[in-house]
Amino acid sequence: MTSDADVFAIALRTLAVSGAALTCALLLGLPTALWLARRRFSGRRVIVSLVNAGMGLPPVVVGLVVALTLWRSGPLGSLGLMYTTTAMAVAQVLIALPLVVGISLAALMALGDEWHVQVRGLGVRGWRATWLLVRETRAGLLAAVIAGLGGILSEVGAVMMVGGNLEGETRVLTTGILMYTQMGRFSEALSLSAVLLGLTFVLAAVLTALQQAERA
Amino acid sequence: MSGACVLSARELRIVRGAPPTGFMLAVAALDLMAGEVLAVVGPNGAGKTTLLRALAGLEPECEGRVRRANERPVAMIFQRPVMLSGSVAFNVRAPLWGAGVPRTQAARRAAAALARFRLEAFAGRSAATLSGGEMRRVALAQAFVREPGVLLLDEPFDDLDVAARESLTLDLRSAIRDTGAAVALVSHDLGQALLLAERIAVLIDGQLVQLGPREQVLRQPATPEAARLLGMANLLPGRVVAREGEDRAVVEVGPGVRLSSVSDAAIGEHVVAGIRPEDVKIDVGRGATPIVGKGRVLHTLSDGALVTLQIDWGGAVLRTFLIAGRGLGHALRPGDLVSLAIRPEDVHLMRMA
Numbered sequence: 106m107t108s109d110a111d112v113f114a115i116a117l118r119t120l121a122v123s124g125a126a127l128t129c130a131l132l133l134g135l136p137t138a139l140w141l142a143r144r145r146f147s148g149r150r151v152i153v154s155l156v157n158a159g160m161g162l163p164p165v166v167v168g169l170v171v172a173l174t175l176w177r178s179g180p181l182g183s184l185g186l187m188y189t190t191t192a193m194a195v196a197q198v199l200i201a202l203p204l205v206v207g208i209s210l211a212a213l214m215a216l217g218d219e220w221h222v223q224v225r226g227l228g229v230r231g232w233r234a235t236w237l238l239v240r241e242t243r244a245g246l247l248a249a250v251i252a253g254l255g256g257i258l259s260e261v262g263a264v265m266m267v268g269g270n271l272e273g274e275t276r277v278l279t280t281g282i283l284m285y286t287q288m289g290r291f292s293e294a295l296s297l298s299a300v301l302l303g304l305t306f307v308l309a310a311v312l313t314a315l316q317q318a319e320r321a
Numbered sequence: 322m323s324g325a326c327v328l329s330a331r332e333l334r335i336v337r338g339a340p341p342t343g344f345m346l347a348v349a350a351l352d353l354m355a356g357e358v359l360a361v362v363g364p365n366g367a368g369k370t371t372l373l374r375a376l377a378g379l380e381p382e383c384e385g386r387v388r389r390a391n392e393r394p395v396a397m398i399f400q401r402p403v404m405l406s407g408s409v410a411f412n413v414r415a416p417l418w419g420a421g422v423p424r425t426q427a428a429r430r431a432a433a434a435l436a437r438f439r440l441e442a443f444a445g446r447s448a449a450t451l452s453g454g455e456m457r458r459v460a461l462a463q464a465f466v467r468e469p470g471v472l473l474l475d476e477p478f479d480d481l482d483v484a485a486r487e488s489l490t491l492d493l494r495s496a497i498r499d500t501g502a503a504v505a506l507v508s509h510d511l512g513q514a515l516l517l518a519e520r521i522a523v524l525i526d527g528q529l530v531q532l533g534p535r536e537q538v539l540r541q542p543a544t545p546e547a548a549r550l551l552g553m554a555n556l557l558p559g560r561v562v563a564r565e566g567e568d569r570a571v572v573e574v575g576p577g578v579r580l581s582s583v584s585d586a587a588i589g590e591h592v593v594a595g596i597r598p599e600d601v602k603i604d605v606g607r608g609a610t611p612i613v614g615k616g617r618v619l620h621t622l623s624d625g626a627l628v629t630l631q632i633d634w635g636g637a638v639l640r641t642f643l644i645a646g647r648g649l650g651h652a653l654r655p656g657d658l659v660s661l662a663i664r665p666e667d668v669h670l671m672r673m674a
Contacts, residue, residue, distance in 0.1 A: 219403065222379050226397040227463060229419030237415070241406055 116300050119277040122190050122264075123257045126197035130253050133198070134205030135246070139235065141206070142213035143221075156210065159203025164196075168263030171196045175267065188269040193277070196263040201253040208252050212245020213238065247316040251309060258305050278304070324355035326390055327503045328471045333375050333385040335368075335527075346371050346527040348385075353471055353503035360518030360535075361507045362550050368527040369507040373397060373473040376505060393470025393502075394420075400476040402460035404448035409440060412448045413462045420467070434466035438492055454485040461489075465496055472497070474506045478513050490516050511552055515539075523547045540597070541669050548595045548671065554640045555596040558673070561586045569665055578635035580613060582668035592670040598629070600667035601641035603649055603659045610662035618657045623650075634661060 141153060173179050175187040175195075186192045216238070224234050239246060261279035268275035270284055278301040285294035333348040346368040353359060353376075361369050375383040377397040389395065396416075405412050413434055417427035435441050438458040443451070448459060457477060464472055477493070478486045494517060497504055505522075508514040514521075521538040523531040531543040542548035545556050559574035561584075570584045572594050580594055602610050616634035623629075628643045628650045639661065643650035653659065 219399075219401075222374070223399055223403050224419075226377055226379055226399065227416040227419055228394055228396075228467060229416065233419050237405065237419075 112296060112300060114273070115276055115278055115281050115297065116304065118190065118275075119258070119279075119301070120304070122194050122277060123197065123254070126194040126201060126257050127250070127254055129194070129198045130201035130205050130257070131250065134202050134249070134253070135209055138206045138209035138213055138249075139238070141210050153210065156203050156206045160207045162200065162203060163262075164200050164260050165262040165266065167196050167199045168266035171199065171263065171267045187267065188271060188275060190268065190275055192267040193264040193275060196267050197257045197260055200260055200263060201256045204256050205249045205253040208249035209242075209246050212242045212249065215245065216241060244316050247312055251312050251316075254308060254312070255305070258301065258308075324501070326352045327355045327393075328353040328376065328387065328389055328395065330376055330387045331385055333372070333383060333387070335371060335375060335380055335383045337382075344368065344371075344527060346375065346383075348372060348375075348529050351376075351522065351529065351532070353505055355470070355503050356497070356501045357519050358497060358504040358506060358517045359520045359522055360511075360514035361505060361522045361524055362511055362514060363524035364550065365509070367524045369524055370400070370475050371527075372524060373475050373505060373507055376471070377473050389470060391470055394467050395471040395473065396464035396467050396469035397473040398457070398460045398464055398475060398477055400479055402456050402463075404451065404456060404459065407448060408444065409446050409448050409451070409459055410435065410444040412459055413440075413466055416463055416467050430466050430468075431462075434462040437465060437496055438462045454481050454489070457481065457489060458492075461493065461496070465500065465502075468500065469502050472502045472504045474504060474508075476508055477506065478508060478510065486513065493517065511550070521551070523550060525550075540667075542595065542671070545593045545595065545671055548593075548669075552597065553595040553669070554598050555594075555601060557594045557596075557637050557639075559592060559594055561588050561590045561592060561670075564588060570670065572668075572670065575634075575636040578614065578637060580663065580668050581611070581665040582670050583666045584668075584670040586670050586672065591673045593673060595669040595671060596639070596663060596667055598640045598642050600663060601632075601639050602662040603630075603641065603643070603653075604662040605649070605660075610664050612660050613663050614661055615658055616661050618653050618655050618659060620655060621653060628653075632659065632661065 141149065171192060174181050175192050176182055177187065224237055229237060259279065261283055264277060265280050265283065268280065270276050270280040278297050281297045282294050285297065330348060330351045333346060335346040337344045361372060363369050371380060374380045376387055377395050378387060379397065405415055410431060414427055414431045417430060435444055438461050440458055440462055443455065451459065478489060481489065506514055506517060515535065518535055520533065521535050522529055523538065525546055530547050531538055539551055542551050542553055548556055557574040559572040561570045562573045563571040565571055565581055568583050569581050570586045572580050572582060572592060574580060574594055582594060586592055604610065604612055614634060616632040616639060619631040619633050619638065621628050621630055623645045626645055628645045630641050630643060630653065632639045632641065
């Protein structure tokens with residue numbers, strides 16, 4: 106039987122792993138999107154195509170790749186990360202990254218070259234121009250954050266494969282729900298689902314409030 | 322009014338695409354003087370906007386040198402200014418924030434710029450809700466808040482109604498006078514540009530065809546195409562058939578139709594005689610200007626203020642203006658015969674290439 110304390114621990118672990126994954130995806134994804142939006146170079150189109158394709162990446166395939174990489178005999182097997190929360194976070198970053206880059210890039214590109222020329226014409230350059238760009242496109246960028254968060258929180262296949270759903274170690278809300286459902290323990294599955302839904306709703310509500318805030 | 326050179330451009334060159342569809346801007350030398358307004362006129366696609374952007378340092382592929390004589394910035398107002406999301410006050414402060422100006426100083430300067438362009442009441446309003454004319458004012462405030470040494474204006478009066486144009490012109494004129502900024506102004510509306518300009522640059526196909534004081538450029542355009550752009554609506558091709566006295570050439574512009582011009586053109590030269598419409602007078606017998614002949618009114622076109630007359634003069638069509646609704650402007654009808662008077666000093670001869 107799962108106690109309240111267990112549910113709480115699972116929810117907390119879910120938040121920690123997903124939070125870490127989202128942070129990494131944003132730290133990698135937003136600068137990448139800014140770079141792709143502002144630079145013109147050969148091969149850029151290929152990268153953008155890969156990003157767009159990546160937005161529909163099947164999570165189980167990501168899980169398989171991460172598993173093969175972190176497996177004891179794999180290229181990074183010596184790190185001993187298989188069946189850890191770190192492995193789960195890595196898989197989640199790979200799933201969220203194309204979503205964050207793709208949606209951010211679309212938002213940043215929507216402003217067009219003229220906007221950049223005129224901001225430069227105002228004498229605003231360097232990091233200040235980047236800050237104005239982020240400020241101007243923040244609704245779209247927050248949509249990217251929301252999409253990334255959704256991708257991470259709802260993910261089950263990949264984290265199951267690389268995390269192993271170990272009780273007290275790598276069990277998170279989604280893998281817990283999956284396991285209890287397979288065992289026919291629906292009440293536990295339902296209570297974990299309620300927590301996951303509540304968590305998703307609260308986080309989405311906070312981000313939406315930020316996105317829709319009056320621009321002044 | 323004009324002072325020292327504040328911006329000097331040399332050997333500007335931008336090439337986009339290959340001929341015949343490509344575009345090239347090539348300007349050997351252009352200087353802007355403190356406190357002056359230079360109007361850049363030219364047909365669509367001549368490169369006027371590109372030239373302004375090059376002067377502002379916003380054309381990365383531009384070759385050549387643009388030098389500022391002092392540290393005051395170069396500000397540009399775009400034909401369609403984009404507003405940053407946020408209030409009008411935020412938009413006006415943004416360039417100062419971009420330049421790292423301390424907050425209290427920025428607030429003071431932004432307040433002064435808002436007041437100068439009568440935007441105090443709009444300060445708290447979202448810039449996205451402004452009309453075209455209001456956005457233009459915000460763009461001007463954004464430019465002047467930087468205390469620019471050079472101001473580049475791309476069609477600043479486009480899409481504005483008459484009242485908005487007039488008030489913006491007056492505010493702009495006093496702002497230019499107070500700050501001593503050098504201004505280069507692009508406008509497809511010559512009349513509007515002339516309300517401010519002291520010098521005129523004519524840009525055709527990316528080349529600076531003419532640059533000089535406004536009266537000189539208006540009265541002595543370098544080429545027939547420049548003449549057309551500058552409102553010299555009467556362009557009559559002809560040949561010099563005689564010399565008169567020291568300084569005059571007699572041009573035949575049609576069979577038996579002759580004009581005298583103050584010009585050093587030699588007998589036999591093929592020329593285009595340019596006459597501004599306002600210099601073609603309908604003689605009513607007072608006799609001050611030399612009568613060149615009689616013509617018949619072909620058409621009258623009135624915009625309510627001015628009547629444009631098209632007059633057939635021995636096969637050549639001459640245009641002239643009259644005040645609408647009074648005197649000849651009221652009386653003349655198509656088919657009427659009129660005496661035409663044109664002074665030789667108002668006939669400008671351009672040699673045919």
